[in-house]
Amino acid sequence: MNSAEWTEAFRAATVDVAQMDVGTVSYEESARRLRxxxxxxxxxxxxxxDSPERFFLAHRILATYATKLxxxxxIRFTVHYNLCVGTVLALGTEEQIASLSDMQEHGLLGCxxxxxxxAGVSSGLVVNAVADWDEETDGFTINTLDVGAAKNWISQGLxxxxxxxxxxxxxxxxxHGPHAFFMDFRRDGEVVPGIMLGDMGKKTVxxxxxxxxxxxxxxxxxxSTLLNRYADIRNGKYVAADSSRPVxxxxxxxxxxxxxxxxxxxLEFRRTLYATTKEYTDKRQCWTPxxxxxxxxxxxxxxxxxxxxxxxHLCDRFVAKCESELCRCLRENTLPSVALTDAIAVAxxxxxxxSIKFVHLLQNEVGSFALMKxxxxxxxxFLTCCKFAEGDTRVLMQKMARDRVKAFQKTRAKAxxxxxxxxxxxxxxxxxxRQSSSGPEAAWDIQHEKVYRLAGVIxxxxxxxxxxxxxxx
Ligand SMILES: Cc1cc2nc3c(=O)[nH]c(=O)nc-3n(C[C@H](O)[C@H](O)[C@H](O)COP(=O)(O)OP(=O)(O)OC[C@H]3O[C@@H](n4cnc5c(N)ncnc54)[C@H](O)[C@@H]3O)c2cc1C
Numbered sequence: 001m002n003s004a005e006w007t008e009a010f011r012a013a014t015v016d017v018a019q020m021d022v023g024t025v026s027y028e029e030s031a032r033r034l035r036x037x038x039x040x041x042x043x044x045x046x047x048x049x050d051s052p053e054r055f056f057l058a059h060r061i062l063a064t065y066a067t068k069l070x071x072x073x074x075i076r077f078t079v080h081y082n083l084c085v086g087t088v089l090a091l092g093t094e095e096q097i098a099s100l101s102d103m104q105e106h107g108l109l110g111c112x113x114x115x116x117x118x119a120g121v122s123s124g125l126v127v128n129a130v131a132d133w134d135e136e137t138d139g140f141t142i143n144t145l146d147v148g149a150a151k152n153w154i155s156q157g158l159x160x161x162x163x164x165x166x167x168x169x170x171x172x173x174x175x176h177g178p179h180a181f182f183m184d185f186r187r188d189g190e191v192v193p194g195i196m197l198g199d200m201g202k203k204t205v206x207x208x209x210x211x212x213x214x215x216x217x218x219x220x221x222x223x224s225t226l227l228n229r230y231a232d233i234r235n236g237k238y239v240a241a242d243s244s245r246p247v248x249x250x251x252x253x254x255x256x257x258x259x260x261x262x263x264x265x266x267l268e269f270r271r272t273l274y275a276t277t278k279e280y281t282d283k284r285q286c287w288t289p290x291x292x293x294x295x296x297x298x299x300x301x302x303x304x305x306x307x308x309x310x311x312x313h314l315c316d317r318f319v320a321k322c323e324s325e326l327c328r329c330l331r332e333n334t335l336p337s338v339a340l341t342d343a344i345a346v347a348x349x350x351x352x353x354x355s356i357k358f359v360h361l362l363q364n365e366v367g368s369f370a371l372m373k374x375x376x377x378x379x380x381x382f383l384t385c386c387k388f389a390e391g392d393t394r395v396l397m398q399k400m401a402r403d404r405v406k407a408f409q410k411t412r413a414k415a416x417x418x419x420x421x422x423x424x425x426x427x428x429x430x431x432x433x434r435q436s437s438s439g440p441e442a443a444w445d446i447q448h449e450k451v452y453r454l455a456g457v458i459x460x461x462x463x464x465x466x467x468x469x470x471x472x473x
Pocket of ligand 1: 075079111112113114115117119120121122123152153154155156206211385388389390392394395398
């Protein structure tokens with residue numbers, strides 16, 4: 001099937017998804033529709049590795065339904081295909097990867113348990129769930145020892161059959177850091193013994209998606225659940241297979257695909273909302289002393305549509321370039337360069353934050369239309385979900401600024417000579433940290449406005465340089 005035929009087939013297979021009434025549909029029914037979609041095999045579990053453009057296209061198509069559906073089904077889909085299945089592809093052995101086709105055949109759904117209650121957006125940097133190696137049973141015992149370690153917000157947790165759970169691996173009491181375990185979550189619809197879970201509660205949008213908190217109480221899982229391409233237990237000892245690819249680094253690979261998908265989803269949401277709103281503003285006649293004119297021609301509205309189109313085009317080009325570079329890495333099974341991972345973080349922040357800004361501006365220029373149910377504005381919290389999914393905006397901006405200041409400190413003399421806004425901000429932050437009597441971390445916090453301004457400058461510079469024909473990754 002060529003790309004156009006595939007697009008048509010995928011749209012046809014998701015007609016019932018696009019038509020869901022998210023106000024009344026149950027999460028079980030929404031999950032059933034994903035099971036049916038899996039079984040069509042239009043998007044194979046291995047496409048993220050073998051045909052990554054198709055993986056991204058599927059996400060974009062689903063995002064075009066988001067002004068009607070909100071974030072529920074899109075998150076359900078990406079958690080299954082990217083976070084759960086994608087982590088098995090990134091970290092699993094051939095045998096573990098082979099089991100994914102059986103999963104697809106039977107329409108089994110997967111969830112991804114990373115986020116913990118205490119760690120919130122810093123989950124991953126901090127993992128308190130533990131998986132202890134148990135010599136006697138030749139397996140692991142998974143526990144969340146306190147409520148802070150409980151997994152929360154786990155999408156599809158109330159229906160999933162399989163789970164990738166991230167827990168700190170301990171062998172004979174020695175920690176080897178976070179590892180991923182691909183385990184049965186339900187068997188014949190029943191949650192496996194030792195797992196406790198509950199509903200996170202009603203949300204402003206996306207209630208067709210179930211979100212669960214999950215606790216593990218001495219859950220015994222076999223050795224084969226450890227995704228062990230890069231690390232294993234042999235003769236009771238922890239063995240890292242490839243020191244250049246630490247396990248947690250490889251779990252993080254799914255964040256890059258997720259960030260591109262989220263950036264594109266935010267852009268699709270905004271594109272659809274602007275298009276449907278424009279249909280309205282073209283028709284809506286506004287009174288003037290000399291007759292009427294369409295709302296679209298009122299100067300501030302016209303200017304907004306123009307500015308939005310320019311910005312959207314820039315974001316589209318930038319994110320598309322990130323996608324194509326990342327697809328090359330996925331197909332060649334190489335890790336993205338530092339320059340590409342930085343660009344992907346920029347893409348995620350820029351696409352999401354600019355979409356939030358432009359949707360907010362639109363909402364405030366089109367009168368009562370933006371208040372009406374069914375216009376898409378009621379689903380704008382879709383963009384709020386984009387903000388913290390796969391790397392929170394603020395956390396990513398903090399990292400951009402920290403990395404830049406560190407690099408500045410290494411090449412200070414040369415950087416000072418360049419004297420741009422970026423180097424000036426770096427210099428001011430370094431000085432503030434040096435002079436602070438309460439220590440560099442406190443100074444960094446006090447200077448938070450400058451920190452985020454620096455990140456903003458980095459974002460603008462990265463977009464420009466990455467899109468230039470001379471860009472090297
Ligand atoms: C609908 C939905 C589906 C989800 N699905 C999954 C899933 O399937 N699997 C999974 O593992 N997780 C999932 N998550 C979790 C998600 O990825 C976030 O980790 C989680 O929502 C964090 O929420 P929180 O309220 O605890 O954030 P908090 O940690 O309380 O952070 C709140 C805000 O504080 C700021 N902040 C916090 N720390 C810092 C810092 N160090 N520096 C600067 N600013 C900071 C940020 O602006 C952040 O947005 C889901 C969340 C939602 C809402």
